[in-house]
Amino acid sequence: MKSIRRHLVVWLLLWLSILCVIAVVAFVLVARKSLIADFDRSLSPELANARLLLRPGPLGFNNPENRGVTIFIQAWDSDTKNTLHKSENLGRRSLPYKMVRPRMTANLDAILQDGEPVRIAATGINTFASKENEKLGNPIIVAVAKNRSGLDARITRLTILASLIGGIGTIAAAGIAWLVLERGIRPLDRLGNRVDKIDPNSLETRLEIEGLADELEPFATRINVLLDRLEQGFERERRFSADLSHELRTPIAEIRSTAEFATLYPDRADPEDYQSILQTTERLQRIVEAQLALARIESDQLFEERESVNLVSTVKHLMEAHSPAFEWRGLKIRDRLPDKRIVDTNREGLSTILSNLFSNAADYAPKDSTITLSVAEEGPWITFSNSAPNLTQEDVPHLFERLWRKDASRTDGSHSGLGLSLARSCAEKLGLRLEATLSGGELTFSLFEIR
Numbered sequence: 001m002k003s004i005r006r007h008l009v010v011w012l013l014l015w016l017s018i019l020c021v022i023a024v025v026a027f028v029l030v031a032r033k034s035l036i037a038d039f040d041r042s043l044s045p046e047l048a049n050a051r052l053l054l055r056p057g058p059l060g061f062n063n064p065e066n067r068g069v070t071i072f073i074q075a076w077d078s079d080t081k082n083t084l085h086k087s088e089n090l091g092r093r094s095l096p097y098k099m100v101r102p103r104m105t106a107n108l109d110a111i112l113q114d115g116e117p118v119r120i121a122a123t124g125i126n127t128f129a130s131k132e133n134e135k136l137g138n139p140i141i142v143a144v145a146k147n148r149s150g151l152d153a154r155i156t157r158l159t160i161l162a163s164l165i166g167g168i169g170t171i172a173a174a175g176i177a178w179l180v181l182e183r184g185i186r187p188l189d190r191l192g193n194r195v196d197k198i199d200p201n202s203l204e205t206r207l208e209i210e211g212l213a214d215e216l217e218p219f220a221t222r223i224n225v226l227l228d229r230l231e232q233g234f235e236r237e238r239r240f241s242a243d244l245s246h247e248l249r250t251p252i253a254e255i256r257s258t259a260e261f262a263t264l265y266p267d268r269a270d271p272e273d274y275q276s277i278l279q280t281t282e283r284l285q286r287i288v289e290a291q292l293a294l295a296r297i298e299s300d301q302l303f304e305e306r307e308s309v310n311l312v313s314t315v316k317h318l319m320e321a322h323s324p325a326f327e328w329r330g331l332k333i334r335d336r337l338p339d340k341r342i343v344d345t346n347r348e349g350l351s352t353i354l355s356n357l358f359s360n361a362a363d364y365a366p367k368d369s370t371i372t373l374s375v376a377e378e379g380p381w382i383t384f385s386n387s388a389p390n391l392t393q394e395d396v397p398h399l400f401e402r403l404w405r406k407d408a409s410r411t412d413g414s415h416s417g418l419g420l421s422l423a424r425s426c427a428e429k430l431g432l433r434l435e436a437t438l439s440g441g442e443l444t445f446s447l448f449e450i451r
Contacts, residue, residue, distance in 0.1 A: 005185055012177040017170050024166035028159050035158075036119075039151050040107050043121035046071050046144040047105065050123075072145040078124065079138040095143050098122045102139050109148065117152060118145040187213050195223060203231040251280040309350060311341045312375055315382065318354050319373070325362040326371070335373040343381060343449075349426045353434065356423040357384050357445055364388070381432070381447045388443035399436050400424045 050073055073087040074095040081097055093112045100106045102124035110118050122143035191207065198205050206227060207220040258277050261268075319333065326333060343350075361371050365386035372385040402421040420436075427434040433448045 005181055008181055009178055013174050016173045016177065020166045020170045020173070024162045028162050031158050032155050035151060035154055039119055039148065040121060043107070043119065043144055043146060047121045047123055047142070050075070050142040050144055070147055072118065074143050076141045077138055078141050084140060095120060095145055098141065098143065100124045100141055102126045110145070117148050119148040119151065120145040187216055191216055191220060198227065200234060203227060203234055251284050254280045306344050306346055308342050309345055309347050311343050311381060312337050312339065314350060315354060315373070315375060318351065318358055322358040322362055329362065330368040331362065331365055332370045333373055334370055337375050338377050341375055341377060345430055349430045352426045353423045353447065354382070356419040360419055361386050381449065384445040385442055387441055388438065389441055391438055391443060393438055396436055396438050
């Protein structure tokens with residue numbers, strides 16, 4: 001699993017490094033531009049004095065009073081590009097020719113023939129054909145140059161210094177980012193340590209919301225909600241284990257008692273004893289098979305295949321299958337069924353739900369009472385209603401719990417107490433909702449499609 005701390009530090013370092021590089025490059029470029037501009041301004045007076053080239057005699061540029069040793073001057077005819085004048089300190093070297101319009105100035109870097117780096121400022125100067133005629137002649141290109149080794153050295157030192165400062169700044173920023181992240185993630189670590197101490201034996205523990213950072217408060221709240229659900233689930237499992245032990249203890253004790261009696265007194269064993277063992281074993285089998293079916297539905301991806309099913313036809317088929325049980329207890333069915341209602345579902349899963357609802361009504365509705373069955377064209381898929389004089393509103397939430405039954409029915413070995421749990425689990429797998437309501441002593445089960 002990737003570390004959030006390491007992930008944040010790496011990305012912060014990456015972006016801080018990028019920002020530092022951008023800052024260093026921008027600073028160096030601005031400073032370099034400023035140094036070069038200062039250097040070019042130092043060439044401007046020399047370029048202005050280059051007009052003395054047009055004056056012969058002691059005012060010419062070869063006069064030591066009019067030039068410095070480090071200043072190189074050269075002039076060209078713009079038409080022929082022939083050199084007209086060149087300062088003596090250039091010797092056999094020449095400045096590179098650069099075409100420049102009159103009254104314009106161009107600056108450029110160059111390397112002389114002997115490898116000396118220079119910075120050049122060049123301009124164009126208009127000339128006249130004669131004193132009497134103001135007709136313009138060929139412009140003269142005049143260039144002055146100065147050794148730029150010192151400028152290059154300053155730029156190099158500036159770049160190295162800026163890079164060192166940027167590197168140190170990046171390292172310092174990385175350290176600060178690490179410290180800030182350590183301090184910022186510390187509440188999350190403390191919250192994780194609290195969660196780590198919670199186990200199945202301490203599910204009643206809840207995380208304290210007060211004092212938490214605003215960003216962690218929703219996280220802690222959701223954990224507390226999850227713990228509520230886990231505690232309720234574990235409590236249901238504990239009750240189920242206790243109920244299952246109670247359900248299995250009685251029939252196992254009956255089988256053992258009958259078997260011990262038959263073993264000790266084989267001559268006195270009665271066929272009814274073996275019939276009792278058979279009935280008790282069948283009861284155990286029903287409990288085990290119902291529990292296995294429930295566990296299989298909750299754990300496996302069942303009922304994934306969907307098809308168009310005529311709900312009315314399915315209800316009529318199951319009603320006919322359960323009619324002997326209804327007749328035996330004197331139950332009457334008042335049904336309100338349309339011609340058909342087509343639903344998109346799994347046929348096997350739907351049959352399991354409806355079969356358990358029919359069985360529940362047949363087993364628990366009072367004798368000689370009426371069961372109301374309804375299939376609507378819209379809304380709830382189906383509703384079952386029957387009298388339930390022994391139930392209270394407090395009993396309704398427990399109807400779908402595994403092995404829950406009213407005390408009066410626990411002595412009846414024909415029921416496993418898992419039918420409604422099995423029906424609700426199937427409904428949830430099919431994207432349906434099975435609800436129970438009690439009103440005026442009438443218990444109603446409704447099956448809805450979750451939209």
